[in-house]
Amino acid sequence: MKPLNIVGSRVIRVDGKAKVKGEAIYPQDIYLDGMLYGKTIRSTKVHAMIEVDTKKAETVEGVVKILTYKDVTGENHHGVVFKDHEVFCSKKVRRIGDPIAFVIANSERVAKKAAEMIEIKYKELPAVFNPIDAMKEDSIKIHGDSNIIYHYKCRKGNVNEGFEKSHVIVEREYKTSMVEHAFLQPEAGVSYIDEEGKICVCASTQYPHFDQIEVAEALGLKLENVKIMNPAVGGAFGGREDITLQIHLALATMVTKKPVKVVYTREESFHAHSKRHPIIMKYKTGADKNGKLLSMEVNLIGDTGSYASWAINVMRKAGIHATGPYEIPNVKIDSYAVYTNNPFCGAMRGFGATQTPIGSEQQMDIIANELGIDPIQIRLINGFKVGSETSNGQVLSESVPLKRCIEEVKNRMFKE
Template sequence: MLLSTHAHALVRRIDTSAAERMEGVHAVLTAKDIPGDNVYGIALPDQQVLAEDKVRFCGEPVALVAADDPYLAEEAVAKIQVEYEPLPAVFDPVSALKANAPQVQPKGNLILHTRVRKGDVAQGFEDADVIVEDLFHTHGQDHAPMEPESGMAWVDENGTLVIFSSSQYIYRDRRQVARVLSLSANRIRNIASTMGGGFGRKDDVTVEIFVALLAWATKRPVRLAYTRHESMLTQTHRHPTIVRARAGATRAGKLTALEGVAYGDSGPYASLGIFVIKKMALHLGGPYHWPTYKADSFSAYTNNPIAGAFRGFGVFQAAVVHESLIDRLAERIGKNPLEFRLENCLREGLSFSTGQVMTEAAGLPKTLERLQEYMGEQDLHFNTGSQVMA
């Protein structure tokens, strides 16, 4: 694969002639060679298969090469000439949503705004004796599966396109391939290989469309395996987030209100970012009972690497926020942080941030009680004035 060396740029010219003349090179494909639609996407069809007029992140695929061996393919890729016209880029979700921000996608940089409201938050803060507030940043993270993304494709004796890949969702992959190659789904057979680690990374399309395009163009078996560098550069990651949140409690130890706004960096394409960052608005308060609650989440396009599904699905980022706020409230009112959590955690009969009443699966109280017992058995306790165990 030829990958973009710019985070945001217009593609003015692509010259593949030198690569095409090489002996042992069987196909050199660019966007103009795609038989169907040059677009795919799980949540939104917003991602180009191969960059056509513009690249939107460093590492975006621009061209594909099929050759007799990987070394020859690399040599051919190096001979492809691309003329770029760099554009201003944006690298954080808050800046991306400003009126004068560089536009990553034609329809703007906002993917989805999710609102969650419960009760009168203003009154909740009026009732609070203590209020804590802070700005939180969580970083991106790579899944780093033991086996990087890989796959094979070939056209069998019946003219069926067969794709063998390390995928978490082969039927969804088939729908994406069908659109790009302009084939009916019954002409495509996807087979899932041993996973080799997924963690959400292989929930999205990885190599499937690329090996399918090359196999269909050459009518020869094609294999593609990403290096670790290619995997980390081109594939999805955990969303970096920026969150402003505040929480209130009474001196008696009861939570009264939580308010927050979360911004998720989805990179230049949505992948599953709509659902990941949407969940942040729901889970910003965590497994605790907030009588009043107000949360907004915004998923935004940027020119950073793509973010998508990752274990926890937005809840890990939210946990950084609500657990920090709970600790600070406990410290301000002089409560043991474990006891404070026990007094305020969700139980059957209490309502979640969305207003849903818990009727089952409220297992946190028993977990905290067992932890409390264990700390007693091991003579563990919290240091005065901090939340560090000694």
């Protein structure tokens, strides 16, 4: 094999110099001639029927156009798995922050002023915030006729037999909270029509090729007539996988034929993108008197909020990782994703695998404590090694350095 040029050697990242000099271009750093400015109007109610009146706002001097669902020329929807988001809410809002209209004006100041003059009549509906309540048949529904989007089941061995053989059984409930990515660069974008007549959107995104599909579908254009460009991205962590401003900008440019820019404030950024799923986790773990795990039963309820985003993938991953990196012969895992009227949840650093260690690792500590075993020792007894089989039946055939890692941490932590 030829020696590698990059792997194994220290290299300066390609965009490093531009970034330390302040020359890297993020979307908010783009200024085009004759550019208009956009401002999104968002729901202030969690669940309501809406009527929108833009007449007064349209009379503000400098307003070019106010977009609502009526102006969407293609499908009024988007979504990475289910098309459950509307580009602009047509009849109903399902969360605080749902986009309702988009003012296009000749300055940011005018756009903001006009946005405040848009009249929205809300007829409030009952809302549900607790995913356990939302799973009940008689709960109010967020979309369609069930709030349960997804149920992942994992069955291995026989958990009841495993618990019967156990010397100690620990049963606990754990809850994690919703988490915001707070990437440092708030969403911003610029759109324009290029020399070939294509609609171009510059936005920091994690998913430009998919954004192209979603923009084209919402505008009713052929894929090749939409270009998505990804300038410097100021952090993302999963929070830029769903559409935020891309379709609004593309539509604004298609309607006005002019470049349009939008920059979200930090507060609007909080409203605009997904969050990390809060998960309610019920754990029951059994072990023999030597600390060997024999059985585990887990129930995970993920609150995906008002839109599904990556809920299926996140709660599947949470389910698959629920045991932690430990060999357990008998496993029963049920993992659910549930709609509520909370902010919507999707991808964030770990994609569901981040939440479950809160439960699985505390179970390990409690079992170790009850058996009088060292908490490090119980992990070494049960940890995955080459040849281990995971809860979902994967045999780990190579590269499982977990025990080496634990030993190394132990050596460094307790050195003298």
